[in-house]
Amino acid sequence: MAHVTIKEILTDARKRQYAIPTLAGINLEAIIGIVKAAEEKKSPLILCYNQQLTPQIPIEISMPVMVSIAKSAKIPIATILDHGSDFSLIMRSIHSGSSSVMFDGSGLPFDENVARTKEVVKVAHALGVSVEAELGGVGGSAVEAVETAATESVFTDPEQAKKFVELTDVDCLAISFGNVHGKYKGTPNLDHERVKKIFSIIEVPLGMHGASGLTEYDYKSVIKCGISKLNYFSSMCRGTYPMLKNLVENSGEDVFCLNLISMSIDFWYRETKQLLDICMCSKKAQGDSGDNFIKNLSEIISDAIKKQI
Numbered sequence: 001m002a003h004v005t006i007k008e009i010l011t012d013a014r015k016r017q018y019a020i021p022t023l024a025g026i027n028l029e030a031i032i033g034i035v036k037a038a039e040e041k042k043s044p045l046i047l048c049y050n051q052q053l054t055p056q057i058p059i060e061i062s063m064p065v066m067v068s069i070a071k072s073a074k075i076p077i078a079t080i081l082d083h084g085s086d087f088s089l090i091m092r093s094i095h096s097g098s099s100s101v102m103f104d105g106s107g108l109p110f111d112e113n114v115a116r117t118k119e120v121v122k123v124a125h126a127l128g129v130s131v132e133a134e135l136g137g138v139g140g141s142a143v144e145a146v147e148t149a150a151t152e153s154v155f156t157d158p159e160q161a162k163k164f165v166e167l168t169d170v171d172c173l174a175i176s177f178g179n180v181h182g183k184y185k186g187t188p189n190l191d192h193e194r195v196k197k198i199f200s201i202i203e204v205p206l207g208m209h210g211a212s213g214l215t216e217y218d219y220k221s222v223i224k225c226g227i228s229k230l231n232y233f234s235s236m237c238r239g240t241y242p243m244l245k246n247l248v249e250n251s252g253e254d255v256f257c258l259n260l261i262s263m264s265i266d267f268w269y270r271e272t273k274q275l276l277d278i279c280m281c282s283k284k285a286q287g288d289s290g291d292n293f294i295k296n297l298s299e300i301i302s303d304a305i306k307k308q309i
């Protein structure tokens, strides 16, 4: 059951008002730590590839790793290309096995965004792949250390959102309501009424990008207003500094890369566990869960070692 589309898992999230985090599988340690946490919490999960975050790692290498791990996990995991803005990257993602893709035409005029999203949906749906699109514009950057004010975003217009979904047949819509990628300038001021309004007039699940740096109250209230998919990266990523500082302080100049690997896995595991509780998606995985992912992984590693010997 494990590798699914975003449509399959987000439909339940929308109905039961919880959110599924979308986390970037930036390296193997992150993927393993994230999936281990989700299995333990019996939670559905979305793993994404974002070319801006890891331009050094081609999608042809990264995506099959995520797909393979998703298939061996006992929780439902969707894989998605995050912020695909050109057709060729979207096709490369589908060829690499992703169950879902995001086409981000939010910087285009409305009609052009509709036309290009429609094109992607036509091809993706024919291949059983789900599509997320974006309307309005979420400002900021997940990779640069800049602070962004919500006023730099273009808020999603509810009536346009309704029309956009009807015209394109997308499976999930990322909206803008005061959220920004990366660091918020000042206190985040989210337009909850806008989320509620959009939720009430369109039927597909809503996505929120730029979910770092909010309070637990903020997360829970946006989820209650209708957000089902939560893209989270910057806060978690910046949290690696204390981990590295600790390692250096405890190891002196004798930092061993293998310690870094196990520490990294543990870091992503702990952070993800907390996030899953905040998103209220723990225990929401359909079917039974457990430690199968880790058992399978141990078996795979043991087999590989036996072959080497």
Ligand SMILES: [Zn+2]
Pocket (backbone or CB within 6 Å): 083, 138, 181, 209, 210, 231
């Ligand atoms: Zn985003």
